Amino acid sequence: MIPLINVSRQFQEMRNEILEAIDRVITSGQYVLGQEGSMFEKEVSDYLSSPYAVSVGNGTDALVLSLDALDIGPGDEVITTPFTFFASAEAISRVGATPVFVDIDPKTYTIDVSKIADKITSKTKAILPVHLFGQSCDMDKLMELADSYKLFVIEDACQAFGAEENGVKLGTIGDIGCFSFFPTKNLSTIGDGGLIVTKHEKLAKRLKQLRHHGSTKKYYHAEIGYNSRLDEIHAAILRISLAYIDAWNEERRQKAYGYDELAGVNGLQIPFRKPGHSHIYHLYCVEHAERDNLMAYLERNGVASGAYYPLPLHRQEVYKHLGYHLGDFPVAEEKASRLLALPMHPSLKAEEQQEVIRVLKAYRGNSL
Numbered sequence: 001m002i003p004l005i006n007v008s009r010q011f012q013e014m015r016n017e018i019l020e021a022i023d024r025v026i027t028s029g030q031y032v033l034g035q036e037g038s039m040f041e042k043e044v045s046d047y048l049s050s051p052y053a054v055s056v057g058n059g060t061d062a063l064v065l066s067l068d069a070l071d072i073g074p075g076d077e078v079i080t081t082p083f084t085f086f087a088s089a090e091a092i093s094r095v096g097a098t099p100v101f102v103d104i105d106p107k108t109y110t111i112d113v114s115k116i117a118d119k120i121t122s123k124t125k126a127i128l129p130v131h132l133f134g135q136s137c138d139m140d141k142l143m144e145l146a147d148s149y150k151l152f153v154i155e156d157a158c159q160a161f162g163a164e165e166n167g168v169k170l171g172t173i174g175d176i177g178c179f180s181f182f183p184t185k186n187l188s189t190i191g192d193g194g195l196i197v198t199k200h201e202k203l204a205k206r207l208k209q210l211r212h213h214g215s216t217k218k219y220y221h222a223e224i225g226y227n228s229r230l231d232e233i234h235a236a237i238l239r240i241s242l243a244y245i246d247a248w249n250e251e252r253r254q255k256a257y258g259y260d261e262l263a264g265v266n267g268l269q270i271p272f273r274k275p276g277h278s279h280i281y282h283l284y285c286v287e288h289a290e291r292d293n294l295m296a297y298l299e300r301n302g303v304a305s306g307a308y309y310p311l312p313l314h315r316q317e318v319y320k321h322l323g324y325h326l327g328d329f330p331v332a333e334e335k336a337s338r339l340l341a342l343p344m345h346p347s348l349k350a351e352e353q354q355e356v357i358r359v360l361k362a363y364r365g366n367s368l
């Protein structure tokens with residue numbers, strides 16, 4: 001079976017460097033909030049050209065702490081997309097606020113900025129766009145809108161580390177940007193990790209306090225916080241990965257161009273690429289009218305694929321009480337039944353990709 005993502009291959013290629021880094025951490029005697037963490041924060045803020053970077057335990061916590069640092073909580077509304085990984089909305093609910101969904105753009109699958117204004121109320125505090133699959137939503141227009149309504153913008157860039165809009169790294173455009181280093185993400189470690197970037201010094205200080213039990217001075221606590229730090233081992237591994245990220249993202253792009261020959265083949269529609277927006281193909285998703293049949297066919301022919309995402313968030317059991325119905329977000333609902341991710345990762349071999357393409361070209365619909 002050709003897997004969708006092969007993280008083990010990537011980490012095995014880095015095995016010696018990782019073992020050296022782990023050894024360095026063991027010898028240091030500092031395992032949480034030490035030298036590696038602050039070096040990583042420095043290096044990653046340089047890479048992203050963001051003044052402040054605060055590492056945390058995972059991408060979900062990055063979102064939760066960000067909302068908390070902006071004092072968003074019960075009674076507040078945050079506008080986001082129903083077509084994303086659950087954590088984007090979960091974080092809003094976790095701080096006691098209400099996610100308010102807005103349908104997506106049919107081409108980029110990210111929040112449709114032209115539909116946001118209708119959903120803004122006196123309770124709206126922030127917009128939380130998600131740069132889905134590695135490509136930006138329309139941040140230019142979104143920032144304009146947020147400025148005119150004085151709303152905070154928290155970018156969920158968990159799938160888009162290193163991607164840009166008009167030469168600016170995603171995550172650094174809004175007030176706060178959140179990243180995940182979960183093993184399957186473009187920049188990742190062999191466990192959980194997350195990062196928050198911001199251009200506001202005050203927010204960075206608050207976030208550093210929040211991640212460490214609301215404390216900046218040992219055993220003195222200014223507020224109720226969290227225990228959410230990036231372990232030294234993961235920081236050390238991420239420092240290694242950071243040096244490869246541009247090459248990895250480029251490899252993904254080259255593989256995406258390879259898959260592009262599938263455009264129109266057997267009814268397949270390839271991903272849209274927005275001018276001025278760099279796509280880093282966290283996932284390479286094609287559209288197909290018989291998505292589930294095609295998935296089963298691929299499986300029978302030794303190719304793994306994935307439905308992203310099969311159930312939009314407004315239709316999740318846990319959000320029943322929000323009162324949304326089938327038909328509320330027709331674009332998200334349609335894409336949920338059509339999108340299919342193909343094997344994509346930097347260490348995908350040319351012959352594996354050729355096999356995926358061959359199998360897709362041989363698809364003959366329901367008859368097989």
Ligand SMILES: *Cc1c(COP(=O)(O)O)cnc(C)c1O
Pocket residue numbers: 058059060061084085087088130156158159179180181182192193194
């Ligand atoms: C992965 C992901 C998250 C959560 O990150 P974790 O590190 O797994 O907590 C949030 N939002 C999006 C869009 C993601 O893809």
